[in-house]
Amino acid sequence: MDVKYPIGELQVPEKATLANVQEWLKDIETYTIRLREVVDSLNEEELRKTYRDGAWTVRQLVHHIADSQLNMYQRLKLALTDENPTVPAFDEEKWAIQPDTQLPVESSIKMLEGINERIVALGKSLTEEQLDRVFTHQKNGEITVGTKVAKLAWHENHHLAHIKIALSK
Numbered sequence: 001m002d003v004k005y006p007i008g009e010l011q012v013p014e015k016a017t018l019a020n021v022q023e024w025l026k027d028i029e030t031y032t033i034r035l036r037e038v039v040d041s042l043n044e045e046e047l048r049k050t051y052r053d054g055a056w057t058v059r060q061l062v063h064h065i066a067d068s069q070l071n072m073y074q075r076l077k078l079a080l081t082d083e084n085p086t087v088p089a090f091d092e093e094k095w096a097i098q099p100d101t102q103l104p105v106e107s108s109i110k111m112l113e114g115i116n117e118r119i120v121a122l123g124k125s126l127t128e129e130q131l132d133r134v135f136t137h138q139k140n141g142e143i144t145v146g147t148k149v150a151k152l153a154w155h156e157n158h159h160l161a162h163i164k165i166a167l168s169k
Contacts, residue, residue, distance in 0.1 A: 003052050006161035010154045016131050016146025024153035025123045031156045032113045035062070038163055039105055047105065051165040056096055058166050063101040064092060065159050066108035069115045069152065076122065076148050079135040086136045123149055 002008075013020060039047075039062060047059040056064060071090055078085045095101075131146035 003162075003165060005158070006165060007154070007158055010151055012147050012150045016144065016150060018126065018128060018131070021123055021126060021131065021146065021149050024149050025120050027153040027157060028116050028123070029120045031116055031153075031160075032109055035065075035109060035112070035156075035160060035163075038160065038167070039109075042105075042167075046167060049166040049169060051162040051169075055162070055166075058163050059105055060096045060101055061159050061163055061166075062105040063103070063108045064096055065156055066111045066115070067095050068092070068155060069112060069119070072148060072152050072155070073115050073119055075135050075137070075143075076119070076145060076152070079133045079143075079145050079148065080122075080130060082135075084134050084136055084142070086138065089137065089139045119149075119152060 039058065042058065048057050050057055067090075075087045078087060100107075126145065126149075131144060131149075133145045134142045135148075136142050
């Protein structure tokens with residue numbers, strides 16, 4: 001197993017369908033339950049564990065997941081409401097060391113509950129045509145709504161696997 005990509009790299013069909021989106025939304029809908037099962041009972045020492053040398057701690061990973069979902073949700077909404085908006089990248093490394101990342105992980109899990117609820121509600125209303133709407137990421141170029149929904153689900157599962165690896169050490 002590649003510890004950097006424990007669930008593999010993001011795989012998106014060339015043409016995402018509403019059926020694909022519904023599968024991805026199931027993952028997003030259950031994510032905070034699955035995350036809580038892993039992190040709710042952790043002590044401070046466990047929250048400081050990393051999945052590999054130089055990686056973020058479990059605490060930083062939980063906060064990063066919330067930060068990232070927030071940014072990706074905004075990009076999704078912009079793609080659905082604007083004509084090919086350009087969206088900035090965010091410096092994940094700098095976000096990961098801001099003072100709010102010392103808060104209990106519960107603050108980010110609660111945030112994720114709300115964001116994911118909104119993502120799922122929005123995702124369930126998508127049409128085939130909307131899956132092809134795009135935004136342009138400052139660094140990664142043009143991204144479709146369908147691809148963004150896939151990444152929303154993959155990214156959460158990717159980091160949940162990192163958390164499990166860290167805790168297994």
